[in-house]
Amino acid sequence: MAEAASLTVSVWRGAEQGSFARFEVPARANQTVLDVVTYIQRELDPSLAYRFACRVGMCGSCAMTVNGRARWTCRTHVRKVVDADGALELRPLANLPVIRDLAADLAPFFDKWSRARGTFQPKDAPDGAVPEDFAVVPPASKQRREADAGIECIGCAVCYASCDVVAWNDEYLGPAALNRAWTLVNDVRDGGRAERLDAVAGDAGCHSCHSTQSCTERCPKNLDPSSAIAGLKRALFWDTLLGRR
Amino acid sequence: MSATRQPASTKGVNRSHRTRARAQTHLWVVQRVTAMLLALAVVVHLVMIVTAVRGGLSAAEILSRTRGNEAWLAFYVTFALAAGLHGAIGLRNIASEAIGLRGRGADLAWLTAGLLTAGFGIRAAIGLYA
Numbered sequence: 001m002a003e004a005a006s007l008t009v010s011v012w013r014g015a016e017q018g019s020f021a022r023f024e025v026p027a028r029a030n031q032t033v034l035d036v037v038t039y040i041q042r043e044l045d046p047s048l049a050y051r052f053a054c055r056v057g058m059c060g061s062c063a064m065t066v067n068g069r070a071r072w073t074c075r076t077h078v079r080k081v082v083d084a085d086g087a088l089e090l091r092p093l094a095n096l097p098v099i100r101d102l103a104a105d106l107a108p109f110f111d112k113w114s115r116a117r118g119t120f121q122p123k124d125a126p127d128g129a130v131p132e133d134f135a136v137v138p139p140a141s142k143q144r145r146e147a148d149a150g151i152e153c154i155g156c157a158v159c160y161a162s163c164d165v166v167a168w169n170d171e172y173l174g175p176a177a178l179n180r181a182w183t184l185v186n187d188v189r190d191g192g193r194a195e196r197l198d199a200v201a202g203d204a205g206c207h208s209c210h211s212t213q214s215c216t217e218r219c220p221k222n223l224d225p226s227s228a229i230a231g232l233k234r235a236l237f238w239d240t241l242l243g244r245r
Numbered sequence: 246m247s248a249t250r251q252p253a254s255t256k257g258v259n260r261s262h263r264t265r266a267r268a269q270t271h272l273w274v275v276q277r278v279t280a281m282l283l284a285l286a287v288v289v290h291l292v293m294i295v296t297a298v299r300g301g302l303s304a305a306e307i308l309s310r311t312r313g314n315e316a317w318l319a320f321y322v323t324f325a326l327a328a329g330l331h332g333a334i335g336l337r338n339i340a341s342e343a344i345g346l347r348g349r350g351a352d353l354a355w356l357t358a359g360l361l362t363a364g365f366g367i368r369a370a371i372g373l374y375a
């Protein structure tokens with residue numbers, strides 16, 4: 001694809017109410033979307049609000065809506081997302097309140113992690129004490145593999161912004177919180193299974209998910225929250241049918 | 246959006262949340278179990294239709310099959326019950342997402358609608374049997 005010499009970037013300015021501002025940004029090789037935003041903030045308009053920290057896909061703070069799709073901007077190459085005439089449209093993440101410009105308020109997202117009991121509760125050492133000894137968890141065991149599958153979440157909220165059920169139901173805990181809950185349900189060192197399953201059951205929890213897999217398709221870490229949620233549903237299905245809860 | 250902030254408590258889940266979540270889980274379980282029943286019943290039903298219409302369909306022929314036959318009665322009663330409940334719970338989910346119709350009252354209304362629908366089907370099945 002022939003690359004345009006400059007990019008035409010529409011950037012959301014304002015909070016819930018606002019409008020797009022347009023900037024011309026020089027196109028460069030291997031430029032990321034975060035590079036573009038940083039260029040605008042440093043060279044064109046220092047009042048632009050946005051968020052980033054690590055720039056290498058670890059911290060989860062740089063996600064935005066890029067041409068209509070939630071993405072981590074520090075590891076999204078412009079060339080991959082720009083359209084033929086060099087246009088980029090940047091908005092804050094969807095399904096979250098907007099603080100200003102490209103910075104969304106992630107408080108509801110993280111509140112739901114704690115509502116889904118996203119905190120490890122050591123079985124052997126209640127009240128957060130350090131256990132006596134190391135727990136031995138065989139890497140090949142089924143539960144360990146389920147836990148490993150979801151552990152690398154960086155809390156970027158890309159999945160949360162991509163989920164229709166979050167948009168439809170304010171209370172819905174969302175893919176990341178449920179993925180975290182499933183990770184802990186499979187952590188053999190954790191003692192909070194029963195309460196966690198209670199916390200993620202019902203309309204605010206896993207039972208509202210339609211398995212449409214937008215979360216799985218868009219997760220930049222290639223995690224599979226949709227399958228994690230299916231796991232929660234399965235656990236709750238059998239626990240309910242067999243009267244284990 | 247005013248999210249209620251809650252610290253990551255390690256204590257039990259709020260009681261009323263748990264009661265509601267369990268009732269909702271039960272509805273979900275009923276919908277999945279009835280879906281499994283329907284998957285089977287629809288196949289039986291289709292095979293039945295295709296075989297029954299061969300050489301024309303008459304009321305007498307249908308009644309000769311169903312009258313006094315407990316197996317068909319049980320099948321149609323189960324089918325009607327599953328369809329009524331499954332459809333009503335499915336519509337409940339759609340209504341809650343599309344128009345925000347939620348809560349205990351709505352759930353009871355949907356359950357009633359489902360049982361009523363099932364009731365009509367069951368009455369028809371009894372009509373074929375008796």
Ligand code: HEM
Binds near residue numbers: 328338
């Ligand atoms: C072969 C038989 C059937 C099977 C296997 C089946 C299965 C399912 C499943 C798995 C869902 C959940 C979808 C989701 O959560 O996204 C569903 C939803 C639904 N079903 Fe069925 N179903 C069957 C027949 C029927 C019939 C006969 C009706 C009408 C009475 C019906 C009405 C609905 C409705 C209204 C929904 C809600 C849609 C939704 O939640 O997305 N289904 N069905």
Ligand code: SF4
Binds near residue numbers: 162163209212216225
């Ligand atoms: S699979 Fe479930 S959680 Fe993921 S995007 Fe779809 S509805 Fe949301």
Ligand code: SF4
Binds near residue numbers: 219223
């Ligand atoms: S599951 Fe993936 S998309 Fe969702 S917050 Fe974690 S890393 Fe981001």
Ligand code: FES
Binds near residue numbers: 074
């Ligand atoms: S800046 Fe840390 S993940 Fe993008």
